[in-house]
Amino acid sequence: MSGLGIMGGTFNPIHTAHLVIAQSALEQYNLAKVMFLPNAIPPHKRCDYMASRKLRLEMVRSAVSSNKRFFVSDYEINVGGFSYTAETMKHFKRMYDDDIYFIIGGDSLRDFGTWYKPDEISRLCTLLVYPRGDVDVKKAAAELGDRFGTKIGFISSPRLDISSTGIRESVRAGRSIKYLVPDGVEKIIMDNGLYAPR
Numbered sequence: 160m161s162g163l164g165i166m167g168g169t170f171n172p173i174h175t176a177h178l179v180i181a182q183s184a185l186e187q188y189n190l191a192k193v194m195f196l197p198n199a200i201p202p203h204k205r206c207d208y209m210a211s212r213k214l215r216l217e218m219v220r221s222a223v224s225s226n227k228r229f230f231v232s233d234y235e236i237n238v239g240g241f242s243y244t245a246e247t248m249k250h251f252k253r254m255y256d257d258d259i260y261f262i263i264g265g266d267s268l269r270d271f272g273t274w275y276k277p278d279e280i281s282r283l284c285t286l287l288v289y290p291r292g293d294v295d296v297k298k299a300a301a302e303l304g305d306r307f308g309t310k311i312g313f314i315s316s317p318r319l320d321i322s323s324t325g326i327r328e329s330v331r332a333g334r335s336i337k338y339l340v341p342d343g344v345e346k347i348i349m350d351n352g353l354y355a356p357r
Contacts, residue, residue, distance in 0.1 A: 163255050164193035164287065166262040167235070167244065170215050171208075172348060173222045174326055174340045176319040178229075180289045183316035184262050185228060188287060191257060195219050195231045198242040208327060210353050212236045221343035245276035248283040259284040262314070265294035271303055281309040289314045330354035 164184050166177065173195070181193045197215050210218075216236055223229035234250065235242040244261065251259060261284045263271075268288045271277055281303070288311055290296045296313065303309040321339050329336050331354055336345055348354065 161257055162188060162190045162260055163251070163257045164188070164190045164260045164262055165196055165248075165251065165284075166193060167196040167198060167242070167247070169209065169323070170195070170197045170219050171210055171323050172215070172326060172340055172344055172353070173219050174321050174323060174344075175338065176321040178222060178226075178341070179319060180314060180316050181229065181262065182226070183289075184260065184287050184314050187314060188260060188312060190228075190260060192228050192230060193262070194251075195223055195229065196234065196247070197231075197236055199235050199239045200241050208354060208357075210351075214347060214351060214353065218344045218347050221347060222341045224343070243275045245274075245279045245283075248280055252283050260287045260312070261285070262287045262289070264288070265290045265292055265296045265299075268296055268299050268303070268311070269294045271299075271309070272306065277303070277309070278307045281307040285310040285312060287312045287314050289316055291318075327354040331356055 164181065166181050184190065185193050197219055199212060216233055220231050223231060235247060248259060263286055265288060268286065286309060288296055290313060300311040326336050326339055330348060
């Protein structure tokens with residue numbers, strides 16, 4: 160086994176689909192480990208309600224605690240400010256000898272050309288893409304390969320129609336989120352009144 164998978168995101172909150180996708184990437188690409196990397200402030204995403212950095216980090220740690228090949232980094236949380244993938248990949252490339260695989264969704268692949276320094280990200284890591292929605296990931300991958308030399312692999316994983324947005328909406332509406340998130344994450348959400356009507 161070699162290679163480090165990195166799954167970044169707001170994880171607001173982390174949910175079951177994140178874990179299934181990460182496990183699928185781990186097995187299909189024979190990765191040694193997968194790092195979960197909560198953002199401080201993502202430059203591309205705005206949402207209705209953002210849990211604190213501390214609680215998002217706590218939720219991710221709880222979610223991955225039962226898998227010895229998953230671990231959490233608080234690097235972007237501690238750096239603060241906007242989280243730019245190019246700078247983060249440079250940091251971890253200096254820290255680890257392994258090849259780096261950055262795990263993203265098909266929607267992120269579609270928008271990758273608009274990210275900060277996509278050419279540099281392409282040089283530093285391989286993208287592992289989980290196809291979802293109506294994005295033509297094969298077409299997007301071919302275009303990025305031509306423009307930036309981006310190396311891209313695809314993750315085959317069970318299709319779980321779960322989103323952090325949907326979970327927040329369910330909490331606000333008083334619907335159960337059991338099995339959509341790990342038990343420990345559900346407890347943190349409920350104990351702290353996260354995503355409830357304000």
